Amino acid sequence: MMEIFNILEIIITSTLRMSVPLILASTGATFSMRSGVSDLGCEGMMIGGAFFGVLGSYIFDNAWIGLLFAALFGMLFALQHAVLHVTFKVNATLSGMSVNLLSAATATLLLQIIWGRHGNSPRVSAFSKIQADWLKKLPVIGEMLAEQNILFYLSLVIVILAWIYMFKTNSGLRLRMVGENPQAANTVGINVVAYKYFGVLMCGLLCGLGGAYLSLGQLNIFVDGMTGGRGYIAIVINAFGGFSPIGSLLGSLFFGFFESLQTIFQGKLIPSNIVRMMPYILTIIVLSIGIRSSKAPAGVGKYHDE
Amino acid sequence: MKDLKRKFAAGLGSFKLSFFALFFALLTGAIAIALSGYSPIETYKAIIVGSLGSKQGIILSLSSATPLIFTGLAFATAYKVKMINIGAEGQLYLGAMAGAVVGAYITGLPRLVHIPLTLLSGALVGGLIGILVVFLKVKFGASEIITTIMLNEIILLFTSYLSSGPLKPEDSVIPQTHVIQETAQLTRLAPRSQLSSAIFIAIAAAVLIHILIKKTPLGYEIQVTGLNRRAAETAGISITKMYLITFFLSGAIAGLCGSSLVMGVNRRFVEGISANYGYSGISVAALGAYNPLSIIFSATLFGILKSGAITLNRTTAVPIEFVDAIQAVVVAYVAAPRLIEAVLSLKNKIGLKKEKSLNRQQNLAEGEVIKDDGNI
Numbered sequence: 001m002m003e004i005f006n007i008l009e010i011i012i013t014s015t016l017r018m019s020v021p022l023i024l025a026s027t028g029a030t031f032s033m034r035s036g037v038s039d040l041g042c043e044g045m046m047i048g049g050a051f052f053g054v055l056g057s058y059i060f061d062n063a064w065i066g067l068l069f070a071a072l073f074g075m076l077f078a079l080q081h082a083v084l085h086v087t088f089k090v091n092a093t094l095s096g097m098s099v100n101l102l103s104a105a106t107a108t109l110l111l112q113i114i115w116g117r118h119g120n121s122p123r124v125s126a127f128s129k130i131q132a133d134w135l136k137k138l139p140v141i142g143e144m145l146a147e148q149n150i151l152f153y154l155s156l157v158i159v160i161l162a163w164i165y166m167f168k169t170n171s172g173l174r175l176r177m178v179g180e181n182p183q184a185a186n187t188v189g190i191n192v193v194a195y196k197y198f199g200v201l202m203c204g205l206l207c208g209l210g211g212a213y214l215s216l217g218q219l220n221i222f223v224d225g226m227t228g229g230r231g232y233i234a235i236v237i238n239a240f241g242g243f244s245p246i247g248s249l250l251g252s253l254f255f256g257f258f259e260s261l262q263t264i265f266q267g268k269l270i271p272s273n274i275v276r277m278m279p280y281i282l283t284i285i286v287l288s289i290g291i292r293s294s295k296a297p298a299g300v301g302k303y304h305d306e
Numbered sequence: 307m308k309d310l311k312r313k314f315a316a317g318l319g320s321f322k323l324s325f326f327a328l329f330f331a332l333l334t335g336a337i338a339i340a341l342s343g344y345s346p347i348e349t350y351k352a353i354i355v356g357s358l359g360s361k362q363g364i365i366l367s368l369s370s371a372t373p374l375i376f377t378g379l380a381f382a383t384a385y386k387v388k389m390i391n392i393g394a395e396g397q398l399y400l401g402a403m404a405g406a407v408v409g410a411y412i413t414g415l416p417r418l419v420h421i422p423l424t425l426l427s428g429a430l431v432g433g434l435i436g437i438l439v440v441f442l443k444v445k446f447g448a449s450e451i452i453t454t455i456m457l458n459e460i461i462l463l464f465t466s467y468l469s470s471g472p473l474k475p476e477d478s479v480i481p482q483t484h485v486i487q488e489t490a491q492l493t494r495l496a497p498r499s500q501l502s503s504a505i506f507i508a509i510a511a512a513v514l515i516h517i518l519i520k521k522t523p524l525g526y527e528i529q530v531t532g533l534n535r536r537a538a539e540t541a542g543i544s545i546t547k548m549y550l551i552t553f554f555l556s557g558a559i560a561g562l563c564g565s566s567l568v569m570g571v572n573r574r575f576v577e578g579i580s581a582n583y584g585y586s587g588i589s590v591a592a593l594g595a596y597n598p599l600s601i602i603f604s605a606t607l608f609g610i611l612k613s614g615a616i617t618l619n620r621t622t623a624v625p626i627e628f629v630d631a632i633q634a635v636v637v638a639y640v641a642a643p644r645l646i647e648a649v650l651s652l653k654n655k656i657g658l659k660k661e662k663s664l665n666r667q668q669n670l671a672e673g674e675v676i677k678d679d680g681n682i
Binding site: 098102108232 | 446460
């Protein structure tokens with residue numbers, strides 16, 4: 001009995017840990033999609049966050065400044081997407097992919113130029129587990145929560161704030177209106193371009209934080225390819241979660257659960273590749289039998305002046 | 307005659323666009339190289355000498371270009387009906403796995419039968435994935451972008467499972483499959499190189515797609531669907547059928563890329579057989595203005611950059627990643643005709659050739675300017 005409880009505890013702890021980058025990135029993707037801009041650049045923004053987070057922490061020897069760097073550079077790559085897609089009306093797939101290509105190349109390039117290294121950065125100061133004894137004393141969940149670092153709690157706060165913003169404020173309503181019907185939004189005097197920029201930049205900020213969680217939260221270095229396609233997974237989760245922050249949170253936990261199963265069993269019972277395929281196959285089935293529709297906001301990719 | 311003139315102007319427009327995009331990307335690259343403390347001229351010289359200055363360099367350029375012709379063509383074919391195929395990477399992997407299985411486990415066939423059979427097995431599985439994507443889109447409204455991303459992950463994990471488990475040779479330490487039969491191997495065009503007759507298959511595929519799109523009634527229907535979905539529907543064209551055909555072809559071409567890599571380069575399936583060719587194909591297609599024949603050239607150009615980059619690393623201190631960055635910038639520029647217009651008109655604002663700029667704008671407008679249609 002104790003044994004089962006222990007395993008369960010390990011699974012939940014690791015699920016929470018695996019979910020954080022996905023929660024942050026898919027919530028970011030929600031902002032982008034709700035403002036009517038396709039979110040294919042998430043992967044690149046995460047890479048940017050992961051790399052520049054480490055760089056910031058390296059320069060100032062402070063993980064919080066690293067986090068700030070991650071947010072800023074995530075937004076910088078988002079700005080590239082926004083300028084290309086919103087202002088210069090580039091197809092969102094291309095501008096998103098160009099963000100992914102450029103940030104991956106930038107990270108590997110700067111690794112070489114700054115540290116003269118291939119593959120990974122030197123160690124920097126990172127976030128450690130939260131130091132709160134009172135938390136450990138909580139029944140059942142105390143130990144699991146105490147295993148998380150501060151970014152986990154930050155991501156929960158962000159999801160709640162994002163949900164309140166999007167569905168309970170006037171500004172959030174306008175954002176969604178821009179995403180649904182930019183022409184109509186423009187007609188009633190909403191600054192469509194500003195809202196789209198806001199949505200994309202928020203996406204960059206949150207994806208940047210998600211990337212930083214990988215490099216500064218789970219590890220203390222940047223490793224080439226460390227995002228491992230999580231930016232793409234975030235896009236899927238976002239659609240799966242019905243383009244809402246809460247849905248993104250739940251979807252991230254779902255994907256995080258399978259990711260944690262894979263690390264815990266190390267392929268002993270079922271080959272780990274098969275375990276990792278499960279969430280995708282389940283998602284396809286769920287989308288197919290119509291429990292959830294992956295229908296995006298109607299105005300995605302549309303412009304108010306065309 | 308007027309029509310011909312317009313066509314010419316449109317072609318010229320997209321050519322000009324690609325040219326300027328490339329030019330600006332190289333310029334941006336040069337600035338970045340200089341800022342990092344290297345010499346841009348030396349770097350570009352090393353790239354050109356490395357890729358075109360020797361026989362090995364040219365062979366390497368062509369062999370690097372081969373998979374990109376396939377994947378660029380795959381993206382462009384789906385894009386003819388304004389569908390986005392991000393799934394070329396997965397389709398490629400599945401095609402490679404199919405090719406590896408058919409090539410290794412079917413024995414006793416003459417080359418003349420075994421080679422086409424192996425090639426087509428890759429094309430078939432890639433094409434079937436394409437059909438699945440369209441099925442999910444038409445039947446359940448699932449965006450092809452979301453489903454292709456998911457299928458990429460599923461297929462990569464699945465092939466990785468096969469090559470590290472059931473299909474792995476017993477004496478092998480790394481994830482890979484058995485070597486394919488000699489009767490399924492494509493001829494290498496130069497000894498100790500990765501250049502194989504796959505390049506002819508790639509070019510033939512591009513020419514065939516070009517003919518299909520431009521010269522056949524079906525191609526006309528595809529073009530109409532891509533230009534205006536609603537008008538096509540009104541004219542009695544079945545959109546679903548057009549989606550199925552183009553996405554099947556798109557997937558098949560990506561699958562063909564996979565099987566030809568197995569047959570010509572690796573001789574077996576290995577994990578990481580594609581160096582992100584599926585994603586690079588998007589850049590290749592964009593630079594080639596989604597024209598099958600131009601894609602041969604844009605892929606070759608990327609092949610040259612890649613092979614130049616490999617020698618660059620040997621001869622200078624400049625990191626190889628510069629070339630990746632340049633490719634990324636090319637996409638950004640080529641995708642943004644309005645951005646290029648804006649940069650060019652900066653020059654015109656000084657007072658030169660105002661009229662010409664107007665003409666150019668018209669050319670660009672008539673050319674294959676990419677327009678978003680709200681996918682995802």
